[in-house]
Amino acid sequence: MSCIRFNTPAQRAQLARMAPAMKTAEEIAAQHPAPPVTESKIRRIRLLAADANPRIRASAASSYHLPDDVAEALAADPDAEVRRWLARNETVSCDLLRRLAHDDEETVRAFVAVNFSAPADAMAELAEDDSETVRGLVAWKASLREPAGASV
Template sequence: MSCIRFNTPAQREQMRRLAPSQLTAEEIAELHPAPPVTESKIRRLRLLAANPNPKIREAVASSYHAPVDLFEKLASDPDDGVRACVARNEATPCDVLRSLVDDPNEQVRGFLAINYYVPDDAMERLREDSSGTVRSLVRWKTELAAENAAELENA
């Protein structure tokens, strides 16, 4: 399972416009429905979240089905990669995303800056981040959202 999935809705819309012959995410989901989330799957996620291998914990941090307590636990994981996966996961609860604003790792804060679901108060704090890279990502995401809003108004 890969942790790399951080396209915003505006980016996905732009990709759809540039490649109209491709199926949308919704059409793909209809053709290939995900199996139901069961208690067994949640138990496996809990076991995997405690694995000593950080790559396995990254897979849990990337899951859309992890329960809130696992996101909270993984947000304080000693491995930067695990916290980065929590930061970029669109299913991560807002309070957990807020807790990562002061993360010591620039990459974690960078992935947080481009997560579409980060609350406004957290984005404001990231706008003043000590890292130029994080501030640039916040500006880029803000400009992209403004462009998307303007396109929707003109449509």
């Protein structure tokens, strides 16, 4: 016996009529709001950011609810993985992304280059970066914003 089911055109039409209307991502998200950010959550993020394990600190750096003072401290973290996650975070300040755009670690600068919150002046500097990878990512990101059919 086959596990593949073959519906007739009439069955497919009946299924289509019975199916609920497809909802947009915004409608679905509105039905399932995220829990509110509480002081307790912020305290947990602060604890994670101070952990001895760099992977735990990296987890804190990725939080969209990261307090500014904690982000500032993590920007100077000795572990590049922590700074990489911070550079990916689209909620950190533009000033912090500008600083990370000058990080000694190429991959940190690369993640700033693909962060859509990175300010234009930081992107201009990264376009002149010593790293071919970073320059390539800046060019790739710029190509995403060009209108369809625009010539390069």
